[in-house]
Amino acid sequence: GENVEQHPSTLSVQEGDSAVIKCTYSDSASNYFPWYKQELGKGPQLIIDIRSNVGEKKDQRIAVTLNKTAKHFSLHITETQPEDSAVYFCAATTNDMRFGAGTRLTVKP
């Protein structure tokens, strides 16, 4: 089945800096790649997603890029704010969705 690896496991940035989280997947048939943000004590919240026929998608300060040839996709957060601090999960979907292990992002004020 699909295997998703996510790096780094922890990331600390200064407020206003950019943050990048990277994921790789193993199944070339994967066609949908969502990103979730999980705050302490809450369930994951879908923040952005991308489909395999698109190379890049942007929503305000958040962007996702997809490289199908290399089988990796990345989440980019610009102008980070303390409220961006959370755990972020990537996922890849063929018939079902497989999640990465998560990245704990800390934005220092």
Place this chain on the structure above:
Amino acid sequence: NAGVTQTPKFRILKIGQSMTLQCAQDMNHNYMYWYRQDPGMGLKLIYYSVGAGITDKGEVPNGYNVSRSTTEDFPLRLELAAPSQTSVYFCASSTGGQPQHFGDGTRLSIL
């Protein structure tokens, strides 16, 4: 708009006991899912349902059962609880094949 509601939020069980984790959604979504999240790990799919009366196994179904008698409710049953089932359980729903709306989870400890 409540979204996806899970009860209880916390529970401690003894080994061998059974319990039902409740999940309800008020968005009229056909798809519903149960995931477990272990420390430092991503979510793993236990069971899912594409509509009332239809359920199917996910990646880690052993030790669990589900039912879907209505569109709104998707309870998860643990029979003969084991320490390996200590985890945080999340229910989710969506209109399509990928989960979009998650509940806030049930933290379950089995001692």
